[in-house]
Amino acid sequence: MVWKLQTTLRVLSQQARGASSGNCGAAVECALNAGLDRRLSKTALPMMRGDDGFLHHAAKDFGPALEAAGFRRIEKPHGFRPGDIIVLKDPSNRHRFGHIAMWDGTHWISDFHQRNKSGLIWADCATPIVEYYRYGGRIDHMNTYDQVTPLERLYA
Secondary structure, eight states: OEEEHHHHHHHHHHHOBSSOOSOHHHHHHHHHHHHSSSOOOGGGSOEEEOTTSSEEEOGGGOHHHHHHTTEEEEOOOSSOOTTOEEEEEOTTSTTTTOEEEEEOSSSEESSBBOSOSSOOOOTTOSSOEEEEEEEOSEEETTOOOOSSOHHHHHTO
C-alpha cells in the first residue's frame, strides 16, 4: 500500500482553521482517507455519545484504526517526520474524546493549526497519555495533486 502523504497533508491543511472546532478526529480521518489506498476501518473506531447527543469517533481511540491502516506505534521520536501522528488521552477525563493531530514538517495540524511544537494542547491536563504513530508502508512523498477533489475521493 502506498500513502500519498502530500495529498493527506494538503487536505488536512485546507480544512484546518485558526481554532479548534472539536472535530480533530474527523479532520484527520478525512485527510488520511484522501491519501491512503484504503479507508480507516470504521469497526476499529468505537463510537461515543457527544454532548450534542450524536455518536462520534473519539480521537483517543484511533490507535487500532491507524495500526490497521499500516501505522505503527513508536516511542517519542527525537525528531518528528511529516505524517507522524500524535494521539492524546486525558486520564482525568476532562477531555473525554481525546485529541489527534498530524505533523506536517513544521507544526501539528488537526481541525486547527496548533501553535505549539509539542502537540500537547491541554493546559489543564498535567499528565496526558501520549501515543505517537508513524506509517510503516511505502510513502509517496512527491505525489502531484490529483485532479479529483478530496470529497470526490471520499465518496468514490
